[in-house]
Amino acid sequence: MTTISFSVEDDIKKSFDKWSKRDKKSKSDVFRDMVRTYEFNETMDSIQQAAAPMLKKLGIETEDQLYEYLESDETYEDRIRHQRIHSGNKKG
Secondary structure, eight states: OOOOOOOOOHHHHHHHHHHHHHHTOOHHHHHHHHHHHHHHHHHHHHHHHHHHHHHHHHTOOSHHHHHHHHHOOOOHHHHHHHHHHHHHTOOO
């Protein structure tokens, strides 16, 4: 294990102290939690970026549409076929 030393503004230190006391954790544990949260957010951002092209291809624009798709018994192929049918009917 290593020691890290850095400076922060007084208000950040007060918040850090408050979180540590409230959660009954050491300041090191609070810092570890913050790093894990940051790593989790980075991972989620990567997943969202990777998923965006597929969601667009599937025509999924909202969370409700995503949940509907995930709960559906349709296969990927069925979904794509329906999209082709629906987009083919949009002749103007």
